[in-house]
Every structure is written in structure tokens, then in C-alpha cells.
Amino acid sequence: MQTILSTSYPVHFQETGYDAINEFIAKNGFKTVFILVDENTHEYCLPILQQELEVDVTFEVIEIESGEVNKNLGTCMSIWHALTDLGADRKSLLINIGGGVITDMGGFVASTYKRGIQFINIPTTLLSMVDASVGGKTGVDLGVLKNQIGLFADPEMVIIDPLYLKTLSEIEITSGMAEIIKYGLTYDKSLWHQFIDENKEVDLVGMIHRSIEIKNEVVLEDRLEANLRKILNYGHTIGHAVESYFLESDHKKTLTHGQAIALGMITEAYISSKLFDFPQEDLTLIKKIITRIFGKVPVLKEDYEAVINLMKHDKKNVNGQVNFVLLEGIEKYKIDCKVSVDLIKESLDYYLAE
The missing domain is CATH 1.20.1090.10 (Dehydroquinate synthase-like - alpha domain)
Structure with missing residues (x-):
């Protein structure tokens, strides 16, 4: 499928996306790349991505608990601490692989950490593919009030691969x-x-x-x-x-x-x-x-x-x-x-x- 060009970033599909992410990582000389997952995408989706990554860099995986209930500033704090403990700097890259909670929150975390680091969204649910990962909105909930805290920030790219849908329930x-x-x-x-x-x-x-x-x-x-x-x-x-x-x-x-x-x-x-x-x-x-x-x-x-x-x-x-x-x-x-x-x-x- 043809790549879609958004405000400042491309939305790639399948192999085109994986070629683009490998080229991007290699071109920018990242020493360490951080990957944000929840327990489900860690088990079922990360292995798919890892098979497609062909760059010689260190990957550090940060796992959070799944679910809307965890889409809050407390979880953001834990991610910011993890990035800091793992040595992330202003030239780091965060790859968000998961549903809307991961892409919304991961984008928010990246765009506010050290006043902004680069990030890539790889949505793994149908909902996040057609909505949450595209459009530049990032954010978290405030209590039960959805997406009350956030900002507009664009990823470097979005990669859409329908293969991830096979990991989902009906x-x-x-x-x-x-x-x-x-x-x-x-x-x-x-x-x-x-x-x-x-x-x-x-x-x-x-x-x-x-x-x-x-x-x-x-x-x-x-x-x-x-x-x-x-x-x-x-x-x-x-x-x-x-x-x-x-x-x-x-x-x-x-x-x-x-x-x-x-x-x-x-x-x-x-x-x-x-x-x-x-x-x-x-x-x-x-x-x-x-x-x-x-x-x-x-x-x-x-x-x-x-x-x-x-x-x-x-x-x-x-x-x-x-x-x-x-x-x-x-x-x-x-x-x-x-x-x-x-x-x-x-x-x-x-x-x-x-």
C-alpha cells in the first residue's frame, strides 16, 4: 500500500515501514533505542518487530501495565525514570509499539522528556491504526477524564502492519x-x-x-x-x-x-x-x-x-x-x-x- 504523507512525517505500510525504520536508525547513529511496550505487546508483537530490525544498536525495552486505567501521569513518571536510569539523552529514540494507550502516552513521554526526543509509533490494534497513532495528538487521562493532559507532537514516522492484528481478540x-x-x-x-x-x-x-x-x-x-x-x-x-x-x-x-x-x-x-x-x-x-x-x-x-x-x-x-x-x-x-x-x-x- 502507498505511503501516506502527513504534516511532517510519513505513514508507512508493512515492509516499506520496516525498511524506513532501519534506514532511519542507521542514518541517525543511535547508540541505544528504547522500545515502549505493555505485557501483551511485549509477548506477542515485539518479536515480530525484532525480526524486522536489521541494525546493530542496543535496544532497551520498557514495559508498563496494559489498560486505560494505567494511562496517567504516574505511569509517565515511571517511564521517565526508566529512560533516565537507562541513560537516555536528548538524541535518543523511543519506539512505541502497542495500542492507543501506548502510542498516546509514549508520544507524550517522548515529547516532554528533556524537552523532546524523537519517537516512532507502531500501532498494533485496529483502533490505534485508524485513529490514535495518527494526527499528532499525545496525552494521558486525568483520573477518569480521557486525554485531559497532553500536547500536539509528531512522530518521526508511523508504521502500519496488519500482521499485528492477528494477535488481537475479536x-x-x-x-x-x-x-x-x-x-x-x-x-x-x-x-x-x-x-x-x-x-x-x-x-x-x-x-x-x-x-x-x-x-x-x-x-x-x-x-x-x-x-x-x-x-x-x-x-x-x-x-x-x-x-x-x-x-x-x-x-x-x-x-x-x-x-x-x-x-x-x-x-x-x-x-x-x-x-x-x-x-x-x-x-x-x-x-x-x-x-x-x-x-x-x-x-x-x-x-x-x-x-x-x-x-x-x-x-x-x-x-x-x-x-x-x-x-x-x-x-x-x-x-x-x-x-x-x-x-x-x-x-x-x-x-x-x-
Whole structure:
């Protein structure tokens, strides 16, 4: 597949990527290269990368515990200490190999360590391939509030290899589908149409490439999310709040990001139908298909207030006002939309209804 050129870095695919990383390491004369992993990517993905590395340098592996719950400044501190103890300097390179937690946090760690060292992202989950590793956003959570601490910083390159997807469970693959559906509903309906026929086998590799193209097109036009890039948050205003609520609750099972965004896309499509006459037939189809893929999140009416309170911390908010990305139609988006609390609750009722 053809390399995609982003703001200041390339997104390479498969062998092209490994050739590029070997050339980059050799050209820059790194004595030691640091690799950030969690326990899963250490076991299943690092061996794949090691087989492709053909440079005579020392590699130091830094392992953290997996999961969104560990995407915080405490974990960053442990990584910064490890880099320091292992002798990292301002000319060091950090390779982040893992899902969105690893690439988000690894990019943040690298871009702040000694005021910034170079880093490379190698996403290993579908979600991180089509979303988290591309676009220059880095960051960590603040408590249960997602991505509240971070900055924009570009990697030297991103390497996409679908071979890593073979190490994932089905639920992790499904989680990543939510972001592809988001691109389809907001930007390219041909992606959305691939989900409509449940008997048709999807071209997953092609969908990955097209999703990255879309995100890159959006980022090139609006890197700092002043306007167009906000469309990438469709489904995320309610979705992130639900995800955070389930993460902090002692009585709820933690959701995948995709499950939460799936709920968000259905509820925000419902709100779109009420505010902008988003077609009823499209709303019905969105609910049918997304529910078929993701099932239903067991949110309860008594959860509504807590979820709505968490929305007040959404990064798109301005002057305390919650801002939504909504739809007038497939590929027809509206940004900075104001929604009443009553309509948010009504949308959750619609989601829960059979």
C-alpha cells in the first residue's frame, strides 16, 4: 500500500515501514533505542518487530501495565525514570509499539522528556491504526477524564502492519470498527456502506488505509482542531462520558472504546434527527447495524445524571457549554452544536429502547 504523507512525517505500510525504520536508525547513529511496550505487546508483537530490525544498536525495552486505567501521569513518571536510569539523552529514540494507550502516552513521554526526543509509533490494534497513532495528538487521562493532559507532537514516522492484528481478540478488532464507522458517517459513505451488507466480507486492510487517508486529510487542513478536525469527535461527546463513567464505577464492567463510541454514534444520530432532520431511515439503520456489531451497553436511567456531568469536562467545550458534532445527513456534519440535557436523556432512552 502507498505511503501516506502527513504534516511532517510519513505513514508507512508493512515492509516499506520496516525498511524506513532501519534506514532511519542507521542514518541517525543511535547508540541505544528504547522500545515502549505493555505485557501483551511485549509477548506477542515485539518479536515480530525484532525480526524486522536489521541494525546493530542496543535496544532497551520498557514495559508498563496494559489498560486505560494505567494511562496517567504516574505511569509517565515511571517511564521517565526508566529512560533516565537507562541513560537516555536528548538524541535518543523511543519506539512505541502497542495500542492507543501506548502510542498516546509514549508520544507524550517522548515529547516532554528533556524537552523532546524523537519517537516512532507502531500501532498494533485496529483502533490505534485508524485513529490514535495518527494526527499528532499525545496525552494521558486525568483520573477518569480521557486525554485531559497532553500536547500536539509528531512522530518521526508511523508504521502500519496488519500482521499485528492477528494477535488481537475479536472484541479488540470490533472496538476499532467504531472509528471506521465514524469516518463513514461523517466523511466517506463508501466506508459506511461496507457495513450495511452483513453477508459481504469487508476489506479490512483497505478500510485501514482509507481511514488513515481521511484522518490525514482532516489533520492537514486543521491540525489544532479549530474547525474541520472536530468531526473526528462524532459519537465521542456522549461516548467518552459513558466510557469514563464505566471506568470509574465499582459496579460496572469496563467498556472498550468502541463500545462506548458505538453508543455515542447512535445517541448523537438521534439528537441529529431531532435538531437537523437527520433522515429517520438512516437513524434506524445506524442503530440496527451498530447494535448488531457492538451489542448494547448496559447503561441505566439512574446513570444518566453522572454521565451528563462527565460531559462538562469534554475538551470541545467552550465557556462551560457542551459542544456536539452532529449530522444533517451521511457525510453532512455540523460542529459546535448545543444540546439540551433533556434531549441527551431522550437520546439515551432511544438507545435503550428495543
